[in-house]
Amino acid sequence: MPDMGAADHGGPGRTAYRGVGVGTAAVAGPVARMSEAPPEPPDRPAAGPPGEERAKARAAVAAVAAYLRAGGAAAGGDTADVLEAQAMVAEDPALEEAIGTRTAAGKTAARAIHETFAEYRELLSGLGDYMAGRVADLDDIGTRAVAVAAGVPMAALPEREDPYVLVAKDLAPADTALLDRNLVLALVTAEGGPTSHTAILARAMGIPAVVGATGVLALADGTPVLVDAADGTVVARPTHAEQEAAVARAAAAAKAATLSGPGRTSDGEPVKLLANIGTAADVPAVLAAGAEGVGLFRTEFLYLGSAEEPAFEDQVRVYRAVFEAFPEGSRIVVRTLDAGADKPLPFVRLGQEPNPALGERGLRAFRAFDGRNEAVLRTQLLAIREASRGVAADVWVMAPMVDGTPEAEWFCELAETCGLDVAGGRVGIMVETPSSALTAGPILAGRTGFASIGTNDLTQYTMAADRMLGALGTLQDAWHPAVLQLIGATGAAGEAAGKPVGVCGEAAADPLLACVLVGLGVRSLSMAPSAIAEVRDALAARTLARCGAMAVRASAAATAREAREAAAEE
Template identity: 80%
Template sequence: MPEQDAPPGDARAEYEGVGVGTAAVAGPVARMGEAPPEPPDVPAAGAAGTADTADSADSADIADATAIADIADDERAKAFAALAAVAADLRSRGAAAGGDTADVLEAQAMMAEDPTLEEGIAARTAAGKTAGRAIHETFAEYREVLAGLGDYMAGRVADLDDIGARAVAAATGVPMPGLPQSTEPYVLVASDLAPADTALLDRHLVLALVTAEGGPTSHTAILARAMGIPAVVGAAGVLALTDGTPVLVDAADGTVVAHPTDDELGAAVARSVAASAAAAVSGPGRTADGLPVKLLANIGGAADVPAALAAGAEGVGLFRTEFLYLDSDRPPAFEAQVQAYREVFEAFPEGARVVVRTLDAGADKPLPFVPLGEEPNPALGVRGLRAFRAFDGRNEPVLRTQLLAIREAAGTVAAEVWVMAPMVDEAPEAEWFCRLAAACDLDVAGGRVGVMVETPSSALTAGAILAGPSGFASIGTNDLTQYTMAADRMLGALGPLQDPWHPAVLKLIGAAGAAGEAAGKPVGVCGEAAADPLLACVLVGLGVRSLSMAPSALGEVRAALAGRTLDACVAMAARASGAATAREARRAAAGG
């Protein structure tokens, strides 16, 4: 994104984006470090393996073919070592951060180890390229391939750019791109943040995050929320801000103000302090007039459970299981699955709900043991539950084994284990899943087998879906928003369209909520929308009765619900749904 001219002197400027969190903080800007310069094409004179070679390995002055081969071998080894170092660094950062961050960085490390990249690098170093140049050109080529594979894979381009920049820096010996070196607190401003950088943020120094790109479900937004750092993402024009510029970042309103007035600072800080105090409220979720709203946590495995329990989660609304599968060329063994599931189930007390999402394969999570064939647009292809119904059920045994492992792990635990299928579009799909779950001895009759609502079709036909054997529905607002708005949730340029506050999305959620009320079956939300305290109240007004989110958001959501009656939530939902845009919907909800 091209930068705009910086505001002159102490000129006031205001930028709008999507807020993450509710805090308002002020501080000086610090800009993200730049990517390394484009590396040279050929080894310099005196490169390893030669004494006084000419500038090019192709030069006619180099007569010794063995020396040329040695140079190529050295450059290839240097490039491979750089990729290995980047992968190891990503895994180390992930292990230190844990939770969602560890999952994201593991996926990045696997990208750095892709054999296709190594093949391209080897070919280029054999042709005389330097290690840095071979990495640069190979990543550029692979970038074009990813960008043409449909929305989900194109959304990984930013991750690939970050890995490539780090690998070039490692191979050429220049400083890594990334966080500014500062001993004083600052507001970090960047085009976007790579997961590897977000993992290293020092919460004592980084007051807030501001990015020009990204949306509410981008990696930056998800990880910022998980870490409890206020952020404004997708704020066009913020790259005009220079180091040291004082700014006020208001996550609740999604604004960034350069050179704020004293009155603005005082009001924002007072509101932020009040919100923090309110978030200390504990106990089960409920509205001011006593309507129970279960507050649950989104987790990826046992490592995430302590934070959920410490934050007062009443259970788990989304247990993502695909990370058991992503780093292998074969599905995990039955006993390994049982152990992983049981570790989570046993951590919760009697009556606590733990909702397991079955394997969400396909799109941005291709698995070698769940073959899906070639797809021009994987985001709109065979993913989620479709992966196990298609191709005459050839992949169905993978899902059946998972369901049997969940049943085995749930056999002796006190928690209530629920199971849901991703990407269900219509009633026949839901019925197929419930039949398979029943065959695996899961409690379909007791209402513990359900579906995810992630597409407009499932929201609009939720009545038919819940009239069948499905016992509940959980709305994945991240995917529902991207499919409703036809805007890839990982594509920063479309950030403004990825907002779950959009009235079209709210109306679809309302349709699913009404269907749940009519069928007497619970409807919840497990997408990022649930972590927005104001939007959480709107969701309850739309018929949602459980909210699942990053543990760090539970306190603020609990406080927001406790301060409003159900009637107030319904009124907020009506105002928001009747607005014309996402920003107008938020303001309409807050204004009543």
């Protein structure tokens, strides 16, 4: 395929664009574009008194927060977490105060909202890559609130009755939550990366996507395109041969969806296929996909949007609802609260940080300030222990953002005092930084029972590229040999210590990369339920030795693209 935007004379008007693929399917269909956002409101004096304008602005922002929460409640899972976080941003008292200052000076509600969000946008953009990654969320909230205050339509999804390929500059989480999977064949965005909100939610919904495809906004409504998520390309006016290849790929995907049973290579090496969830509402899809349990139970949803720490009894009830839904032998790995960074909580006290991605997040947040936040984590561990009593599922617990042996040992000690099974190997850590990957040997030689690699953050920190910043989307690729080598180091450490190593990041959902991960020593893969069938099929087609050979070649490559190509050739 040609580089993004470069012409290819395979057919009249044929043009191809390159981005980052999400998924493995290839589909063809006509383009349908998102409607445009409302124009900037004029800067003119308000017709009504300042009090009325402030009330109108407050009502507009509240309506957007309610809209976001309603979309999250309808979608559940990862989408609910993302939209709840956005709603919390909309309700920030500092934003309301800044808007009120402007309406008091005679601005209209719409103009006051626009100027306030523009000011905050500039502020975030100057705080480093991590906070700059929040700009897209802020823009979405502000644009929606301006539209409500001005009484004009918000940017919206196309109103079509026939299937289409959705093309947009970027897609807000709230829009993604409203997608009709019977109509949307694929997503194509000009901005974003493989671990942006759009990419994560598209994978969770089983919709192929290509994100960060510069130039695609030139595509007009109705233009026939071929979206190849595996190759990360969008071809306008594809040739007949290319469309036939898309049909063949779709048939292969349909075949994969008919397979069932535990994950294993063709020569019988077991590889647990698990799912990522956020709430009990996600469980039916996990069971329907034939997952062997949960490799990542995100617990943040219970905490987000709350001014106070959830009560012990409420936590027990929520956790037990998930644990009881799984049959005997199912593994459920609970990640303790990943506070800080993009998930600030009022009851987890942290200092001011210019770059929260490199600050007191994850387990660090509970050891901060001489352990003053430790009680929050202790209550959660006690609630997990209580909820696991008498259930058939095998409940494991892991801590996020662990940097080395001291933190791992601290967590194991705390977990043991809360009655969790440290001696049985059911208390582990997430490997999300190069430091924990490179010292996985000493970590797993100690009391830590297992390691689960979070490839989204591991890639972010390895490549020094914020995973939410669209401009750096091409760097956020777990195929990069540096990332693969760190995963391999962790896998080797697990094998030497006789302790399991898994992956619960987005990389696990890529069927080809899943085989490479197994070749690197990973023995459990956790992903969106929609990806399990294709990963199961890919593993069943290869021996463990073949996976190892793929891993060797990919790890020795020079770039992420060359690593993928080398693995495919092998």
